[in-house]
Amino acid sequence: MEHRIDRIKKHLHAQSYKLTPQREATVRVLLEREEDHLSAEDVYLLVKEKAPEIGLATVYRTLELLSELKIVDKINFGDGVSRYDLRKEGAAHFHHHLVCTECGAVEEITDDLLEDVEKIVETDWNFKVKDHRLTFHGVCKKCQDQELKVSS
Amino acid sequence: MEHRIDRIKKHLHAQSYKLTPQREATVRVLLEREEDHLSAEDVYLLVKEKAPEIGLATVYRTLELLSELKIVDKINFGDGVSRYDLRKEGAAHFHHHLVCTECGAVEEITDDLLEDVEKIVETDWNFKVKDHRLTFHGVCKKCQDQELKVSS
Protein backbone atom coordinates (compact mmCIF):
# COMPACT_ATOMS: atom_id res chain seq x y z
CA MET A 1 0.00 0.00 0.00
CA GLU A 2 2.67 2.50 1.05
CA HIS A 3 4.70 1.40 -1.91
CA ARG A 4 1.80 2.02 -4.23
CA ILE A 5 1.23 5.46 -2.75
CA ASP A 6 4.88 6.26 -3.19
CA ARG A 7 4.64 5.48 -6.85
CA ILE A 8 1.60 7.65 -7.27
CA LYS A 9 3.39 10.41 -5.41
CA LYS A 10 6.28 10.20 -7.86
CA HIS A 11 3.84 10.12 -10.74
CA LEU A 12 2.30 13.35 -9.49
CA HIS A 13 5.67 14.99 -8.86
CA ALA A 14 6.77 14.09 -12.37
CA GLN A 15 4.04 16.42 -13.62
CA SER A 16 4.82 18.92 -10.84
CA TYR A 17 1.73 18.17 -8.84
CA LYS A 18 1.86 17.65 -5.11
CA LEU A 19 0.45 14.81 -3.07
CA THR A 20 -1.43 16.96 -0.61
CA PRO A 21 -3.04 15.42 2.48
CA GLN A 22 -6.42 15.61 0.77
CA ARG A 23 -5.12 13.91 -2.33
CA GLU A 24 -3.42 11.25 -0.29
CA ALA A 25 -6.56 10.56 1.70
CA THR A 26 -8.48 10.22 -1.55
CA VAL A 27 -5.94 7.85 -3.04
CA ARG A 28 -5.98 5.76 0.12
CA VAL A 29 -9.73 5.32 -0.16
CA LEU A 30 -9.39 4.25 -3.77
CA LEU A 31 -6.70 1.74 -2.84
CA GLU A 32 -8.71 0.32 0.05
CA ARG A 33 -11.72 -0.13 -2.20
CA GLU A 34 -9.91 -1.20 -5.30
CA GLU A 35 -12.49 -3.79 -6.34
CA ASP A 36 -15.33 -1.30 -6.06
CA HIS A 37 -16.60 1.28 -8.47
CA LEU A 38 -17.16 4.35 -6.41
CA SER A 39 -18.89 7.53 -7.45
CA ALA A 40 -17.43 10.90 -6.50
CA GLU A 41 -19.99 11.11 -3.73
CA ASP A 42 -19.03 7.64 -2.49
CA VAL A 43 -15.39 8.62 -2.40
CA TYR A 44 -16.25 11.88 -0.68
CA LEU A 45 -18.13 10.13 2.14
CA LEU A 46 -15.35 7.61 2.65
CA VAL A 47 -12.61 10.22 2.62
CA LYS A 48 -14.57 12.30 5.10
CA GLU A 49 -14.22 9.50 7.64
CA LYS A 50 -10.47 10.01 7.81
CA ALA A 51 -10.28 13.66 6.81
CA PRO A 52 -13.59 15.24 7.83
CA GLU A 53 -12.64 18.71 6.68
CA ILE A 54 -12.34 17.81 3.01
CA GLY A 55 -14.70 19.42 0.54
CA LEU A 56 -16.65 17.68 -2.19
CA ALA A 57 -15.13 19.94 -4.81
CA THR A 58 -11.67 18.85 -3.82
CA VAL A 59 -12.63 15.23 -4.28
CA TYR A 60 -13.92 16.02 -7.76
CA ARG A 61 -10.75 17.93 -8.55
CA THR A 62 -8.57 15.13 -7.27
CA LEU A 63 -10.42 12.47 -9.23
CA GLU A 64 -10.16 14.63 -12.31
CA LEU A 65 -6.42 14.99 -11.78
CA LEU A 66 -5.94 11.28 -11.21
CA SER A 67 -7.86 10.63 -14.41
CA GLU A 68 -5.61 12.90 -16.40
CA LEU A 69 -2.61 11.05 -15.08
CA LYS A 70 -4.23 7.72 -15.97
CA ILE A 71 -4.04 6.60 -12.37
CA VAL A 72 -7.78 6.13 -12.31
CA ASP A 73 -10.25 5.60 -15.12
CA LYS A 74 -13.61 7.27 -15.23
CA ILE A 75 -16.43 4.99 -16.25
CA ASN A 76 -20.13 5.14 -16.64
CA PHE A 77 -22.37 2.13 -16.15
CA GLY A 78 -25.50 3.93 -17.25
CA ASP A 79 -26.83 5.01 -13.90
CA GLY A 80 -26.51 8.76 -13.77
CA VAL A 81 -23.08 8.95 -12.14
CA SER A 82 -19.46 8.68 -13.14
CA ARG A 83 -17.48 6.07 -11.32
CA TYR A 84 -13.77 6.01 -10.68
CA ASP A 85 -11.70 2.89 -10.99
CA LEU A 86 -8.03 2.50 -10.08
CA ARG A 87 -5.99 1.26 -12.97
CA LYS A 88 -4.10 -1.95 -12.19
CA GLU A 89 -0.38 -1.47 -11.52
CA GLY A 90 1.49 -1.23 -14.77
CA ALA A 91 -1.53 -1.94 -16.95
CA ALA A 92 -1.33 -0.28 -20.33
CA HIS A 93 -5.05 -0.57 -20.90
CA PHE A 94 -8.15 -0.29 -18.83
CA HIS A 95 -9.61 -3.56 -17.59
CA HIS A 96 -13.01 -4.96 -18.56
CA HIS A 97 -16.29 -5.32 -16.73
CA LEU A 98 -19.13 -7.78 -16.49
CA VAL A 99 -22.32 -6.11 -15.38
CA CYS A 100 -25.16 -8.36 -14.30
CA THR A 101 -28.50 -7.06 -15.53
CA GLU A 102 -30.32 -9.03 -12.84
CA CYS A 103 -28.51 -8.07 -9.65
CA GLY A 104 -26.25 -5.21 -10.74
CA ALA A 105 -23.06 -6.94 -9.62
CA VAL A 106 -19.91 -5.81 -11.41
CA GLU A 107 -17.04 -8.22 -11.99
CA GLU A 108 -13.64 -7.26 -13.28
CA ILE A 109 -11.55 -8.91 -15.96
CA THR A 110 -7.92 -7.95 -15.93
CA ASP A 111 -6.87 -10.25 -18.75
CA ASP A 112 -6.32 -8.33 -21.94
CA LEU A 113 -8.67 -10.31 -24.23
CA LEU A 114 -8.64 -7.63 -26.91
CA GLU A 115 -5.17 -8.02 -28.40
CA ASP A 116 -6.44 -9.69 -31.55
CA VAL A 117 -9.37 -7.35 -31.93
CA GLU A 118 -7.11 -4.34 -31.58
CA LYS A 119 -4.83 -5.64 -34.27
CA ILE A 120 -7.80 -5.88 -36.59
CA VAL A 121 -8.94 -2.39 -35.74
CA GLU A 122 -5.46 -0.98 -36.36
CA THR A 123 -4.99 -2.65 -39.72
CA ASP A 124 -8.51 -2.71 -41.12
CA TRP A 125 -9.65 0.67 -39.85
CA ASN A 126 -6.32 2.49 -39.71
CA PHE A 127 -7.13 3.50 -36.19
CA LYS A 128 -4.30 3.83 -33.69
CA VAL A 129 -5.69 2.33 -30.50
CA LYS A 130 -4.64 4.00 -27.26
CA ASP A 131 -7.19 2.58 -24.87
CA HIS A 132 -10.57 0.91 -24.70
CA ARG A 133 -13.75 0.46 -22.72
CA LEU A 134 -15.34 -2.96 -22.79
CA THR A 135 -18.35 -3.92 -20.74
CA PHE A 136 -20.43 -7.03 -21.10
CA HIS A 137 -24.03 -6.99 -20.01
CA GLY A 138 -25.52 -10.30 -19.04
CA VAL A 139 -26.29 -12.68 -16.22
CA CYS A 140 -23.74 -13.54 -13.57
CA LYS A 141 -23.16 -17.03 -12.24
CA LYS A 142 -25.14 -16.43 -9.08
CA CYS A 143 -28.21 -15.19 -10.92
CA GLN A 144 -28.02 -18.06 -13.41
CA ASP A 145 -28.18 -20.50 -10.50
CA GLN A 146 -31.09 -18.61 -8.99
CA GLU A 147 -33.03 -18.89 -12.23
CA LEU A 148 -32.45 -22.61 -12.31
CA LYS A 149 -33.78 -23.00 -8.79
CA VAL A 150 -36.87 -20.91 -9.46
CA SER A 151 -37.79 -22.70 -12.68
CA SER A 152 -37.25 -26.18 -11.31
CA MET B 1 -37.23 4.13 -44.68
CA GLU B 2 -40.98 3.56 -44.66
CA HIS B 3 -40.33 -0.12 -44.42
CA ARG B 4 -38.08 0.41 -41.42
CA ILE B 5 -40.68 2.57 -39.73
CA ASP B 6 -43.31 -0.06 -40.36
CA ARG B 7 -41.22 -2.60 -38.56
CA ILE B 8 -40.69 -0.35 -35.62
CA LYS B 9 -44.42 0.34 -35.56
CA LYS B 10 -45.09 -3.38 -35.36
CA HIS B 11 -42.45 -3.73 -32.70
CA LEU B 12 -44.22 -1.10 -30.63
CA HIS B 13 -47.65 -2.61 -31.22
CA ALA B 14 -46.37 -5.99 -30.14
CA GLN B 15 -45.83 -4.47 -26.70
CA SER B 16 -49.11 -2.52 -26.98
CA TYR B 17 -47.44 0.83 -27.49
CA LYS B 18 -48.61 3.23 -30.16
CA LEU B 19 -46.55 4.94 -32.80
CA THR B 20 -47.84 8.43 -32.06
CA PRO B 21 -46.96 11.32 -34.38
CA GLN B 22 -44.36 12.49 -31.87
CA ARG B 23 -42.80 9.08 -31.67
CA GLU B 24 -42.80 8.73 -35.42
CA ALA B 25 -41.16 12.12 -35.87
CA THR B 26 -38.50 11.10 -33.37
CA VAL B 27 -37.85 7.80 -35.09
CA ARG B 28 -37.59 9.57 -38.44
CA VAL B 29 -34.90 11.85 -37.09
CA LEU B 30 -32.97 8.87 -35.77
CA LEU B 31 -33.24 7.13 -39.13
CA GLU B 32 -32.16 10.20 -41.05
CA ARG B 33 -29.13 10.61 -38.83
CA GLU B 34 -28.30 6.97 -38.38
CA GLU B 35 -24.53 7.49 -38.51
CA ASP B 36 -24.64 10.17 -35.87
CA HIS B 37 -24.70 9.93 -32.12
CA LEU B 38 -27.29 12.41 -31.02
CA SER B 39 -28.03 13.56 -27.51
CA ALA B 40 -31.62 13.94 -26.35
CA GLU B 41 -31.27 17.67 -26.87
CA ASP B 42 -29.93 17.13 -30.40
CA VAL B 43 -32.87 14.90 -31.22
CA TYR B 44 -35.27 17.38 -29.70
CA LEU B 45 -34.01 20.26 -31.84
CA LEU B 46 -34.14 18.17 -35.01
CA VAL B 47 -37.62 16.83 -34.28
CA LYS B 48 -38.81 20.35 -33.57
CA GLU B 49 -38.05 21.26 -37.18
CA LYS B 50 -40.74 18.92 -38.41
CA ALA B 51 -42.99 18.90 -35.37
CA PRO B 52 -42.45 22.22 -33.61
CA GLU B 53 -45.01 21.53 -30.90
CA ILE B 54 -43.15 18.58 -29.42
CA GLY B 55 -41.86 18.83 -25.86
CA LEU B 56 -38.42 17.86 -24.64
CA ALA B 57 -39.87 15.51 -22.05
CA THR B 58 -41.65 13.58 -24.79
CA VAL B 59 -38.39 13.13 -26.63
CA TYR B 60 -36.80 11.78 -23.46
CA ARG B 61 -39.77 9.45 -22.93
CA THR B 62 -39.63 8.24 -26.49
CA LEU B 63 -35.92 7.59 -26.39
CA GLU B 64 -36.37 5.74 -23.12
CA LEU B 65 -39.10 3.61 -24.68
CA LEU B 66 -37.05 2.87 -27.76
CA SER B 67 -34.19 1.84 -25.51
CA GLU B 68 -36.36 -0.60 -23.61
CA LEU B 69 -37.43 -2.16 -26.88
CA LYS B 70 -33.81 -2.37 -27.99
CA ILE B 71 -34.51 -0.26 -31.02
CA VAL B 72 -31.94 2.26 -29.91
CA ASP B 73 -28.98 1.90 -27.60
CA LYS B 74 -28.04 4.49 -25.06
CA ILE B 75 -24.35 5.25 -24.89
CA ASN B 76 -22.06 7.56 -23.08
CA PHE B 77 -18.82 8.81 -24.57
CA GLY B 78 -17.74 10.59 -21.41
CA ASP B 79 -18.96 14.06 -22.22
CA GLY B 80 -21.78 14.78 -19.84
CA VAL B 81 -24.65 13.54 -22.02
CA SER B 82 -26.26 10.29 -23.04
CA ARG B 83 -26.37 9.60 -26.74
CA TYR B 84 -28.84 7.49 -28.62
CA ASP B 85 -27.84 5.17 -31.40
CA LEU B 86 -30.16 3.18 -33.67
CA ARG B 87 -29.40 -0.49 -33.55
CA LYS B 88 -28.63 -1.94 -36.98
CA GLU B 89 -31.45 -3.95 -38.53
CA GLY B 90 -31.47 -7.45 -37.13
CA ALA B 91 -28.29 -7.01 -35.12
CA ALA B 92 -28.23 -9.13 -32.00
CA HIS B 93 -25.55 -7.00 -30.39
CA PHE B 94 -24.70 -3.37 -30.23
CA HIS B 95 -22.02 -2.20 -32.66
CA HIS B 96 -18.63 -0.81 -31.67
CA HIS B 97 -17.13 2.66 -31.75
CA LEU B 98 -13.81 4.29 -32.45
CA VAL B 99 -13.49 7.64 -30.73
CA CYS B 100 -10.65 9.88 -31.81
CA THR B 101 -9.08 11.62 -28.85
CA GLU B 102 -7.65 14.32 -31.14
CA CYS B 103 -10.67 15.46 -33.13
CA GLY B 104 -13.56 13.75 -31.40
CA ALA B 105 -14.73 11.93 -34.53
CA VAL B 106 -16.68 8.75 -33.91
CA GLU B 107 -16.51 5.84 -36.32
CA GLU B 108 -18.73 2.77 -36.23
CA ILE B 109 -17.78 -0.86 -36.55
CA THR B 110 -20.65 -3.16 -37.34
CA ASP B 111 -18.56 -6.32 -37.59
CA ASP B 112 -18.99 -8.49 -34.55
CA LEU B 113 -15.29 -8.84 -33.58
CA LEU B 114 -16.13 -10.12 -30.11
CA GLU B 115 -17.36 -13.66 -30.83
CA ASP B 116 -14.18 -15.28 -29.54
CA VAL B 117 -13.90 -13.00 -26.55
CA GLU B 118 -17.50 -13.70 -25.59
CA LYS B 119 -16.90 -17.40 -25.73
CA ILE B 120 -14.02 -16.98 -23.32
CA VAL B 121 -16.11 -14.86 -20.99
CA GLU B 122 -18.93 -17.39 -21.00
CA THR B 123 -16.72 -20.38 -20.29
CA ASP B 124 -14.01 -18.90 -18.08
CA TRP B 125 -16.19 -16.51 -16.10
CA ASN B 126 -19.52 -18.34 -16.22
CA PHE B 127 -21.12 -15.16 -17.37
CA LYS B 128 -24.04 -15.36 -19.79
CA VAL B 129 -23.41 -12.52 -22.22
CA LYS B 130 -26.49 -10.68 -23.48
CA ASP B 131 -24.91 -7.57 -24.92
CA HIS B 132 -21.79 -5.46 -24.84
CA ARG B 133 -20.33 -1.98 -25.11
CA LEU B 134 -16.97 -1.64 -26.80
CA THR B 135 -15.31 1.66 -27.52
CA PHE B 136 -11.75 2.20 -28.62
CA HIS B 137 -10.05 5.45 -27.82
CA GLY B 138 -7.22 6.47 -30.10
CA VAL B 139 -6.20 8.42 -33.15
CA CYS B 140 -8.18 8.30 -36.38
CA LYS B 141 -6.62 8.07 -39.81
CA LYS B 142 -7.10 11.74 -40.55
CA CYS B 143 -5.39 12.88 -37.36
CA GLN B 144 -2.53 10.44 -37.88
CA ASP B 145 -1.87 12.03 -41.27
CA GLN B 146 -2.05 15.50 -39.75
CA GLU B 147 0.58 14.57 -37.18
CA LEU B 148 2.88 13.32 -39.91
CA LYS B 149 2.56 16.58 -41.81
CA VAL B 150 3.20 18.72 -38.74
CA SER B 151 6.25 16.80 -37.60
CA SER B 152 7.86 16.65 -41.06
Next chain:
DNA sequence: TTTAAAATAATAATGATTATCATTAATAAT
Protein backbone atom coordinates in the same frame (compact mmCIF):
# COMPACT_ATOMS: atom_id res chain seq x y z
C1' DT C 1 -71.61 9.92 -27.18
C1' DT C 2 -69.54 8.70 -22.71
C1' DT C 3 -65.71 6.96 -20.32
C1' DA C 4 -61.20 5.32 -19.19
C1' DA C 5 -56.54 4.87 -20.32
C1' DA C 6 -52.48 6.56 -22.64
C1' DA C 7 -49.75 10.15 -24.22
C1' DT C 8 -48.34 14.79 -24.34
C1' DA C 9 -46.64 19.69 -23.20
C1' DA C 10 -45.24 22.79 -20.01
C1' DT C 11 -42.77 23.40 -16.32
C1' DA C 12 -40.99 22.53 -11.69
C1' DA C 13 -37.79 19.72 -9.17
C1' DT C 14 -33.81 17.04 -8.70
C1' DG C 15 -29.20 15.75 -8.67
C1' DA C 16 -24.55 15.48 -10.49
C1' DT C 17 -20.95 18.26 -11.86
C1' DT C 18 -18.53 22.62 -12.55
C1' DA C 19 -17.40 27.45 -11.63
C1' DT C 20 -16.42 31.08 -8.53
C1' DC C 21 -14.13 33.21 -4.98
C1' DA C 22 -12.33 34.10 -0.56
C1' DT C 23 -9.03 31.73 2.41
C1' DT C 24 -5.10 28.93 3.44
C1' DA C 25 -0.81 26.36 2.48
C1' DA C 26 3.34 25.84 0.07
C1' DT C 27 7.18 27.72 -2.42
C1' DA C 28 10.26 31.17 -4.12
C1' DA C 29 12.34 35.64 -3.86
C1' DT C 30 14.14 39.28 -1.21
Next chain:
DNA sequence: ATTATTAATGATAATCATTATTATTTTAAA
Protein backbone atom coordinates in the same frame (compact mmCIF):
# COMPACT_ATOMS: atom_id res chain seq x y z
C1' DA D 1 12.85 35.79 8.63
C1' DT D 2 9.65 38.48 5.78
C1' DT D 3 7.26 39.12 1.81
C1' DA D 4 5.45 38.00 -2.59
C1' DT D 5 3.69 34.28 -5.78
C1' DT D 6 1.48 30.51 -6.79
C1' DA D 7 -1.11 26.31 -5.93
C1' DA D 8 -4.65 24.12 -3.49
C1' DT D 9 -8.65 24.03 -0.79
C1' DG D 10 -13.54 24.61 1.13
C1' DA D 11 -17.86 26.63 0.83
C1' DT D 12 -21.24 27.54 -1.96
C1' DA D 13 -23.51 29.26 -6.06
C1' DA D 14 -24.40 28.21 -10.86
C1' DT D 15 -25.14 25.13 -14.58
C1' DC D 16 -27.02 21.64 -17.05
C1' DA D 17 -28.97 17.05 -18.09
C1' DT D 18 -32.57 14.36 -16.67
C1' DT D 19 -36.81 13.17 -14.17
C1' DA D 20 -41.21 14.10 -11.86
C1' DT D 21 -45.52 16.45 -11.74
C1' DT D 22 -49.76 17.91 -13.38
C1' DA D 23 -53.17 19.72 -16.26
C1' DT D 24 -54.66 18.90 -20.87
C1' DT D 25 -55.32 16.37 -25.07
C1' DT D 26 -55.63 12.25 -27.77
C1' DT D 27 -56.99 7.63 -28.52
C1' DA D 28 -59.57 3.54 -28.23
C1' DA D 29 -63.09 1.06 -26.14
C1' DA D 30 -67.84 0.58 -24.15
